Amino acid sequence: MGALLELHNLELGYDKKRIFKGINATGSSGEFIALIGPNGTGKSTLLRTICHNSHLISGDIIINGKITSQIREKELAELITFVPSLIPRARNLSIYDMLSLNCYFRSNWLGKVGKKDRELIMDSLKLVGLEGFENRDSFSLSDGEYQRATIAGALVKDTPVIILDEPTAFLDVSNKYLITNLLKEIANKNNKLIIFSTHDLQLAINNCDKIWLMGNDNFYDKAPTELISIGAFDKIFKLQDYRFDELTCSFRPSSF
Amino acid sequence: MVGIVNNNRMKYFGLTLIAVILFIFDILLGSTSVSLREILNLFNGSGDNSMVSTIIFDYRIPKAITALISGIALSICGLQMQTLFKNPLADPYIMGISSGAGLGVALFLMGSSIFGASVISSLGMSIGITLSAWIGAFCVTLLIILLSKKLRDNLSLLIFGVMIGYIGSATVGLLQYFSSSAALKSYVVWSMGSFAGLSQSQLLILALFLIAGTLISIYNIKDLNLLLLGEQYAENMGINLRASKLRILISTTLLAGGVTAFCGPIGFIGIAVPHIARAVFKNADHRILMGGSALIGISTMLFADIIASLPGQSGVLPINTVSSLFGIPVILIIIIKKRMI
Numbered sequence: 001m002g003a004l005l006e007l008h009n010l011e012l013g014y015d016k017k018r019i020f021k022g023i024n025a026t027g028s029s030g031e032f033i034a035l036i037g038p039n040g041t042g043k044s045t046l047l048r049t050i051c052h053n054s055h056l057i058s059g060d061i062i063i064n065g066k067i068t069s070q071i072r073e074k075e076l077a078e079l080i081t082f083v084p085s086l087i088p089r090a091r092n093l094s095i096y097d098m099l100s101l102n103c104y105f106r107s108n109w110l111g112k113v114g115k116k117d118r119e120l121i122m123d124s125l126k127l128v129g130l131e132g133f134e135n136r137d138s139f140s141l142s143d144g145e146y147q148r149a150t151i152a153g154a155l156v157k158d159t160p161v162i163i164l165d166e167p168t169a170f171l172d173v174s175n176k177y178l179i180t181n182l183l184k185e186i187a188n189k190n191n192k193l194i195i196f197s198t199h200d201l202q203l204a205i206n207n208c209d210k211i212w213l214m215g216n217d218n219f220y221d222k223a224p225t226e227l228i229s230i231g232a233f234d235k236i237f238k239l240q241d242y243r244f245d246e247l248t249c250s251f252r253p254s255s256f
Numbered sequence: 257m258v259g260i261v262n263n264n265r266m267k268y269f270g271l272t273l274i275a276v277i278l279f280i281f282d283i284l285l286g287s288t289s290v291s292l293r294e295i296l297n298l299f300n301g302s303g304d305n306s307m308v309s310t311i312i313f314d315y316r317i318p319k320a321i322t323a324l325i326s327g328i329a330l331s332i333c334g335l336q337m338q339t340l341f342k343n344p345l346a347d348p349y350i351m352g353i354s355s356g357a358g359l360g361v362a363l364f365l366m367g368s369s370i371f372g373a374s375v376i377s378s379l380g381m382s383i384g385i386t387l388s389a390w391i392g393a394f395c396v397t398l399l400i401i402l403l404s405k406k407l408r409d410n411l412s413l414l415i416f417g418v419m420i421g422y423i424g425s426a427t428v429g430l431l432q433y434f435s436s437s438a439a440l441k442s443y444v445v446w447s448m449g450s451f452a453g454l455s456q457s458q459l460l461i462l463a464l465f466l467i468a469g470t471l472i473s474i475y476n477i478k479d480l481n482l483l484l485l486g487e488q489y490a491e492n493m494g495i496n497l498r499a500s501k502l503r504i505l506i507s508t509t510l511l512a513g514g515v516t517a518f519c520g521p522i523g524f525i526g527i528a529v530p531h532i533a534r535a536v537f538k539n540a541d542h543r544i545l546m547g548g549s550a551l552i553g554i555s556t557m558l559f560a561d562i563i564a565s566l567p568g569q570s571g572v573l574p575i576n577t578v579s580s581l582f583g584i585p586v587i588l589i590i591i592i593k594k595r596m597i
Binding site for chain 1: 342475477478481482484485486488489491492493494495496534537538539540541543
């Protein structure tokens with residue numbers, strides 16, 4: 001059996017403007033993959049395209065052996081979950097009600113969930129460390145807690161692939177590591193394919209099984225160590241006076 | 257969870273009680289004083305007072321039912337629009353749907369008088385007003401659908417509504433010069449808003465609009481809840497977002513268009529009532545808010561109608577004036593507190 005997710009020669013763009021071409025990558029169950037690249041290269045566009053075929057010009061996205069442009073929205077929604085970087089908060093929406101929204105096709109016409117999904121909601125909350133939060137107002141949560149709640153939502157939706165757009169962008173250091181560890185754990189234990197975009201090189205190199213690195217018309221799909229050995233980071237982020245430092249996994253002034 | 261459910265039941269019960277009491281008061285009170293005993297006699301069949309009978313059955317009960325229907329319609333209309341546009345100020349009046357209806361009516365009434373078609377029968381007149389209000393409301397809704405991406409922030413929404421309002425009044429101003437005073441008068445009377453004077457057949461049509469619009473609204477509840485987390489999130493669930501939005505706008509046009517056609521433009525109820533419901537129930541769930549808004553909408557409209565036709569005055573105040581007096585303070589509070597939905 002092939003990989004869970006395969007990208008074949010994708011070309012992305014809006015209307016007539018081409019953004020990026022030549023994207024080839026794979027992802028398997030249980031893998032934790034970071035998507036890295038300079039601002040404006042089209043990271044978010046790539047993630048949204050994988051989830052909704054929204055900006056696909058040519059190429060094939062294959063999930064579970066199915067070409068996603070040929071299946072229905074509903075079927076695609078059962079394969080993949082997208083967690084946007086900023087989910088608006090609704091005042092007085094309880095965490096339980098928020099998570100039950102993720103059972104859209106499993107709940108009744110008024111949105112009431114069954115017993116099995118109720119248990120799934122409770123288990124997911126427990127897994128992200130938000131046990132006992134089900135009756136809390138989602139508006140009252142801290143940014144870190146809210147991000148964990150949205151991850152619980154992705155677990156409730158229960159798809160083999162979960163994609164997150166900059167899940168740690170607005171978090172402090174401790175929450176950043178907490179969320180990253182949580183995602184890594186979910187990928188490993190629940191056997192999910194998790195792909196997330198980030199600007200934190202160090203964090204990605206130290207935690208991820210693979211990195212999708214995009215920029216300057218290049219696209220790499222390799223393990224972090226391989227990327228370092230071929231000098232990919234220097235190639236993608238063309239910095240004049242800085243060099244990628246293997247020891248600290250970050251860019252340092254080249255005169256040092 | 258159980259405690260919350262019981263609590264909500266109590267609130268529903270209380271709101272229903274208030275609505276029933278206001279309904280009775282709306283029938284009792286009016287320019288002509290009718291005592292409770294006289295009404296009870298009417299129902300017993302013991303008294304024989306044809307004047308009281310006419311006042312109650314032909315005037316006050318239809319008027320109270322019209323107020324009740326308008327209250328439900330405008331409130332759940334505002335609730336849906338606020339969620340759809342993620343905008344606490346969205347409602348049919350602010351967004352210009354009522355102005356669109358007004359423009360339609362102005363064009364019909366004054367336009368027909370200009371072109372000499374003043375011999376329209378009264379039935380033709382009321383059908384014409386209804387249809388033209390409806391077409392006006394529908395055109396503005398269509399425009400909103402087309403512009404919906406740009407109308408997401410409060411400011412552009414307000415500007416849009418105000419502009420449609422200006423276009424309406426400018427057109428009315430233009431037509432005033434050419435139209436007959438009779439046509440002008442019937443437009444002004446319509447635009448002040450009133451629950452009175454609906455015939456039974458008109459009331460039936462209005463009720464059908466309400467039932468159709470409300471049924472679609474109830475069906476919208478699940479999608480409305482999903483829209484609370486943003487369109488991107490909703491799309492991710494695999495729903496057809498365009499279809500959901502269209503369904504919401506169709507139900508709001510049915511509800512707001514129907515009420516505006518028969519009762520005139522009634523402002524600010526659509527904005528204010530959902531916010532009162534949110535404050536009462538402290539819950540964003542549309543399963544709770546839809547019913548809550550409907551009940552609060554009934555009470556608010558009946559109360560407005562009672563104030564409008566308070567005893568001791570010869571005439572009846574325009575409903576739009578009374579509803580503005582309620583609604584505008586609520587809107588100011590929203591703006592000051594920046595209370596988002």
